Amino acid sequence: MEVLHPRIRLLWIAQAALAAVVVGVVLAAVDAWIVSFPTVVPIGVVAIGAILGIVYAVVLYKQWRFELQDDALYLERGVITFVETAVPFVRVQHVDTQFGPIERALGLSSVVVYTAGSRNADVRVPGLTPDRARKLQNTLRELAVDSEADDGV
Amino acid sequence: MASESPEMNRLHPFSAVTTTLNRGIVGLSVPFFLIGVLSSVTDAVDPVWSIYLAPIGLVAGVAYGLTYYYRFEYALTQDTFDLSSGVFSRRSREIPFRRIQNVDVRQGLVQQLLGVAVVTIETAGGGDTEAQLNFVSEDEANRLQREIRRLTAAANGERSATEAETASSDEDEDEEATSNETADLETAATPERHSDPGVSEDERHEQPVDHGEPTRLFELSSRELGLYSFTSFSFAAVGGVLFLLLFANDAIFGLLISMAEPLGGPANLDSASPLEYGVFGIISLVNGLALTYLFSVVYTFLGYYGFQVGRAGEDLVYERGLLQRYSGSIPLEKVQSLTVSDNPLQRQIGYAGLWIETAGYGPDSGGGSQSAIPLARKRRVYGFAERLSGLERPSFRRPTTVARRRYLGRYSIIAGVVVAGAFGLSLVTAVENWWLAAVVFLAVPPAAHLRWVNLGYYVGEDNLVIRSGFWKRRTTVVPYYRLQTVSTRRSIFQRRLGLASLVVDTASSRTFFWATPTIYDLEYEVAREINETTRQRLQSALRERARSSDSEDGDAGVSVAFT
Known part of the structure; x- marks a missing residue:
């Protein structure tokens, strides 16, 4: 089983921090214009949010695993709900x-696998180095072409 | 394109009339609106201008409508359906027959009288209809449906012939092979059918015929139509009642009051005691529910009047409706999964319905799900589903009793929230005896048991069968061949109890109302095992399918075509 690049934790922490800051700004706005409350409240909320975000990122990193099995791409992830998904190569559409701006700054890249399904129709493997991402993309593409079948859609 | 297809077709002349009228009215009203707005803004514009400009708008609108009609053309080529339309910005579209999921014909009451119909063509892509022909003649609609079916079959035959590299077999032989396959399938199903007393005479004597004429598979009898109307509930009825409420006027309120008055309701709404208001509210609610139910019965009756489904070549064709007539076709090759659905009432009388899911937008529910049998005896429905999917008689297994304990916990929490809500209400209003709400706890054990008892799954030879739901119990047959992704999900609560849910995704686009087929709350080990099995069977089904298309073995070809 392959693990993600450790730097992905920074990305998730950054995302959580960003969300916490947005919440902080909203709370500050509420404080200024609608109801005023002690300054401790927004700071506390932002701090708790940031801590939860960091814990979440660390745990999620520990949980994330993926693997190319002989018939499918297999992934395991999730903190609250732990999900194991198998995407058979025959079902890969493209x-x-x-990579987003933060990912690019961290030198990371994601691979997104699309199927014709209704739920889980796009499966994302984040936290790969650009080389690994390109290699995974090529491998998946070759495997998908090799096992081509009529998809019935 | 024009050189390939010498005959470009136009719509029925009636659509010229409607488009022209429509555009003419728009053209006529635009000047009034524009001038009205402008004259209120600036004095430079005189309202009188609209009287001179309106005729110009009318002429422009009529000209646009006529041009639109003359520039809207469609044609059937060897392997595509071509459509070109537009006055100023032109659009031409080619839809390959292989990709067409449904061809549907719709006729409203007026359209039936005039002998015209609306034809829509759907593919799997997009949430929108790919081609809509607003008004062609009835004959033309039928011709289109028939021709598209024939050409699709021809295109598929050609394709499989080239895939199998049998250059020697020509078109005619291919055609013959297909109809033999049909015969095989029908006869293969015969023994089971003879043992079924619920099957009517005409079904037993059905003979596979050529691609033009469909073989009837099922017709909704008047008894079944009645039962279906009375035992099912259509959510469209709620919309109807809400619509009525929007226009609720004094007459309707008067009626409601006069119905509540003999039972202790108020004489008028302005001066009444709280008790009288309460009685009025309850009686009106009962009236509203009765009216909704009545609407639902009428709506279902009108929608499914004269329902019949048949088989034409490799397609299922269906027809239904009284005021609004629908007919359509579903290529069997595109079927993703089958669902048998029933509600408590229907289970009580031993009836059920069968639905077919395809990928893409469906005309029936907007979700690619199409009724194959609205309602029939359970045995007959399962027989039909078994024949359609090659399913053996399923013997359902149930998740462990730990799951039932989980639901007991879950529903207790919900009941607790209800009681807490009642307590909260007693704090801010005059409501006393909030603890009476604890009565809801009585419903918890039966609810948990019913939820659990209606869960089931069966790991079959070629299909995975999943059952869940009490109010609307769905038994979904998913052929392994149609699997997209398989997931095992475990929430925190499930992990604590060692449970897991298995989510089986197919390409059928049920997103809003129908959840992805899921086996809930299995033991984790069992879930993993089924996960492995389904993946293996998908691979072996794929191999089998590849083999059968190589050898062109007729029998195997059909059973696979049905999955």
Whole structure:
């Protein structure tokens, strides 16, 4: 089983911090214009949010595993709900590599696998180095082409 | 495109009339609106201008409507359905027959009288209809449905022939092979059918015929139609009643008051005691529910009047409706899963319905789900589902009793929230005796048991069968061949109890009302085992399918085509 790049934790922490800051700003606005409350409240909320975010990121990193099995891409992840998903290669419609601004700054990249399904229709493997992402994309593409079948849609 | 297809077709002349009228009225009203707005803003614009401009708008609108009609053309080529339309910005679209999921014909009351129909063509992609022909003649609609079916079959035959690299077999032989396959399937199902007393005479004597004429598989009898109307509930009825409420006027309120008055309701709404208001509220609620139910009965009756489903070549074709007539076709090759659904009432009388899910937008529920049998005896429905999917008689297994304990806990929490809500209410209003709300706890054990007892799964030879739900119990047959992804999910609570849910995703686009087929609350070990099994069976089904298309073995070809 392969694990993600450790730097992905920074990305998740950054996302959580960003969310916490947004909540902090909203609370400050509420404080200024609607009802006023002690300054401790927004600071506490933001701090708790940030701590939860860090814990979440660390646990999620520990939980995340993926593997190329002989018939499918297999992933395990989740903190609250732990999900194990198998995406058979025959079902892969197309494969993307993507990276956002923070990911790019951290030198990370994601692979997104699309199926024709209704739920879990796009499966994302985050936290890969750009090289690993490109290699995974190519491997998946080859495996998908090799096992091509009529999808019935 | 024009060189390939010499005959470009236009819509029925009636649509020229409607488009022209429609655009003409728009053209006529635009000047009034524009001038009205402008004259109120600036004095430079005189309201009188609209009288001169309106005729110009009318002429422009009529011209647009006519041009639209003359520039809307469609054609059937060897392997695509072509459509070109638009006056200023032109659009031409080619839909390959192989990709077409449904061809549907719809006729409202007026359209039936005039002998015209609306044809829509759906593919799996997008949430929208791919092509809509607003008004072609009835004959043309039927011709289109038939031709598209024929050409699709021809295109598929050609394709499988080239795939199997049998250059020697020509078109005619292919065609013959297909109809033989049909015959095989029908006869293969015969023994089971003879043992079924619920099957009517005409079904037993059905013979597979050529692709043009459908073989009837099921017809909704008047008894079944009645039972279906009375035992099912259509949510459209709620919309109907809400619509009525919007226009609720004094007459309706008067009626409601006069119905509540003999039972202790108020004489008028302005001066009444709280008790009288309460009685009025309860009686009106009962009236509203009765009216909703009545609406639902009428709506279902009108919608499913004259329902019948048949088989034409590799397609299922269906027809239904009294005022609004629907007919359509579903390629069997595109079927993703089958669902048998029933509610407590229907279970009581031993009836059930069968639904077919395809990928993409469906005309019936907006979710790619199509009724194959609205309601029939349970045995007959299961027989039909078994024949359609090659399913053996399922023997259901149930998740462990730990799951039932989980629901007991879950529903107790909900009941607790209800009681807490009642307590909260007693703090802010004059409501006393909030503890009476604790009565809801009595419902918890039966609710948990019913939820658990209606869960079931069966790991079959070619299909996975999943059952859940009490109010609307759904038994979904998912062929392994149709699996997209398989997931095992464990929430915190489930992990504590060692349980897991298995989510089986197919390409059928049920998103809002129908959840993805899920086996809830299995023991984790069992869930893993089924997960492994389904993945293995998907691979072996794929191998089998590849083999059968190589050898062109007729029998195997059909059973696979049905999955």
